[in-house]
Amino acid sequence: MGTAPTTEAAAHDDPGSGLDAAVRAFRTAAWSWLTVVTVLSYASVERPLAAALGVLAAGTVTAAWWAPGVTGAGAAGRRWLLATELLVGATLVAGDGWVFDDGRPQSFGGVWPLAGVLARAVGAGWRAGVLAGLVLGLARAIGEAAFVRGEWAATRVLAVASTGVLFGLAGWAAGWAAERIRIAERLAARSAARAEVAAELHDGVLQTLAVVQRRSGDDDLVRLARSQEAELRHYLAGPEETPTGDVPLDVLLRSSAADAIARFGLRVEIAAVPPLPHLDRERAGAVRGGIGECLANVAKHAGTDRAVVFAEAGPQRLVVSVTDEGTGFDPSAVVERGIAGSVRRRVESVGGTTVVGSSPGTGTTVTIEIPLEAR
């Protein structure tokens, strides 16, 4: 079989010992069934030696997966085993008509070759799974052409094609599910690590950072401590990545604040009214960009190092505002540049509005409103 799948699992994390174990259990059960069926249907076996060799080869591969050291991703043995498994699986599928006469109760390989497809899909993603499935489909077609006499009626063509489709679909489904599980596992692991940091460490670290900010006369050190505190809070707030791709608003606010604190040395207070929604990518981008722009403007023009980011969401709309008590300006006198222009553009792209309230001496509030119902 020269058409071994080419995508490799090198970039993947550990594919989850749970998934490997599941495929291994499936493979073992499938092999047992293959053996039982072959023995029971001995009467229709035309070539007993080939049948025995096939069962033995499948059994050897099955047993090899139980050996220690093959399940780790990137283990050299794993690749060979995957390739061998697919080769043996394809051979069983192709050799079906040669080993059995026409009275066979099931195809020779039974469901065992599917294990190779699943292992590929779990290890290297759905594309590799589909490819492995198609390899088996091709093997079936070759086997039919070579060993089974008779007309190529439409039903027979369909049956042969079905094999490829079924194996391919199984590969796709397994790969897709494995990807999902892997994401969930990763998020769960991060969340566990975060909980541990939160429980064991963060109180002490935050105390220290707070003391540094208040007792050090060194401005750079104070800024650094402030920035580190913001980063830690952002980390503790939870992951930006969720399985659905939505961004939790509180996490977004913290990352925007952490960014402004690190870049400008601002002191940013987050006043968020719970409960806060999750935002889809476009809205999250608009809010993030809008807040970032506002905070940059506070740092550059307001003459203060303090800003409050406020957020409140109802079922239909989200209100976010950035307020400073700096110098302020007369909005009617200032041309629509910088502050309103770029914020407005981002916000309007998701159907929202921007209002700038300011007057000399009382500071500035930029309010962003974004509709939340599905567009």
Add this chain to the structure above:
Amino acid sequence: MSSRIKVLVADDHAVWRSGMRAELGEAFWVVGEAEDAPTAIELARTLEPDVVAADLRMPDGGGLRVAAELSDRFPVVILTVSEAHDDLLAAIGAGAVGYLVKSSTVAEIGAGLAAASRGEPVFSASLAALVLGDFTRVATTPDGRPVKALSPREREVLRLVARGSTYRAVGKELFIAERTVENHVRNILEKLRLNRRDELIRWAAKRGLDE
């Protein structure tokens, strides 16, 4: 001497307690230090401070217990690095007059403690936001008991404070005196406390724990 504000500092971090003593300056007098809630409660009763500055997280009950035991007699300000909103709101609900984030400047902490010693609420934007959220949560409690809701004006005040306005700016915006804004804030805190107490009673009743 007598014009200095007497502060009791309750914090399990020694570096923080000594920092407060060193930094608060001439206007304050740190009359005592405690490293857990029971000590703080005991010390407050003998030292009679003007204000108690208690860390949210301490052994044996933390700021929540300090507020619950002492807020009848002394203004309690929660000092915290924590973002644990539930604990914070519980402490406010138990009678604390507000909270200060530990990374605030010395001037801000000083101003907050001074305000608290005069019985004024110490209300940051983030606390206003949390309180606003808490009223929404309580109002939607499904068992139908009436709750102390915010008046439209109180809600307006709270939202402006949450957006980062000072009492003065809020007053200007709403055409009311700064003093009136402060009264609104005090009433809001009182309602929060009553709601929290009600909630506790209902919670206890549901489990058959009340007398």
